[in-house]
Amino acid sequence: MKKYFITGLLVWLPVAITLWVLLWVVGLFDGVFAALVSASQAVAPEDAQAPLERLKEVPGLGLVLVAGGMLLTGVFVANIFGQWWLRQWERALSKIPIVKSIYSSVKQVSDTLFSSSGNAFREAVLIQYPRPGCWTIAFVTGQPGGEVAEHLDPRQFLSVYVPTTPNPTSGFFLMLPRSDVIELKMSVDEALKYTISMGVVAPPAILGSDAQPLVELPRNPPG
Structure with a gap:
């Protein structure tokens, strides 16, 4: 029954x-x-x-x-x-x-x-958060701008949004070195499903172990 x-x-x-x-x-x-x-x-x-x-x-x-x-x-x-x-x-x-x-x-x-010409929430990435060794999915929202860009080179840093689970409308805004961000081939919709379902609804593997960071990661991650 x-x-x-x-x-x-x-x-x-x-x-x-x-x-x-x-x-x-x-x-x-x-x-x-x-x-x-x-x-x-x-x-x-x-x-x-x-x-x-x-x-x-x-x-x-x-x-x-x-x-x-x-x-x-x-x-x-x-x-x-x-x-x-x-x-x-x-x-x-x-x-x-x-x-x-x-x-x-x-x-x-x-x-x-x-905006159709904007880049916000058009790309899913993999980052280490909240500490080195713990990984989560984030979404690229742009680059550091304004006064922040005077301290963080936009060519070397990315702005990302880390959604919470199972409610993705709240989350955390981070600015990370590009070398610490791994680009994912999955779509934003697939990444959201993966996050909301707490990993239960996994998207199909596209590149597997061949996935590459936006800039090559150092062999020993910082921290």
Whole structure:
């Protein structure tokens, strides 16, 4: 009975978690849409209140409309006219106290992470952490910059993010010598699965023992 129960669990658990994630995403977007509708009801005439209230009860409508709004926004700002309006919007936000600090910080991080020309989180590496002899997977986020670059040569150091397990949204930011970082051929998705599953879901071996560091490691690792 135990064997059959575990076998059935292995079949249905991935399905249940997938449905739970999808429902969570739909609920999140529906919540955003409901908030926008509530804001519209505050200024809408009385004869429009009932239709707006009914819109909030349509399941999945928020996901469709919010996703469609994001798509249309992307199309709009992809041309010169849209870029001009975007600059005016950012200029207006930059003059509001507190808001400008939050907005500029979030925008800088999101532009770095999601830019198609950026290198952040595009490469998985192997490093020794938290002490020599202990190995973990990290993700390259760039090179030391600003004042830090005056002390750490960007040609010799890399900035990496070490995610925690099983929650990869928290972790540690490290700047390491390139010689201490081993480049992995696995994709970022495979590396995340490996980390989140605590090593249970291992990616297929690509290079095996032929994997090479970004710069050749010394025979005796420091420390």
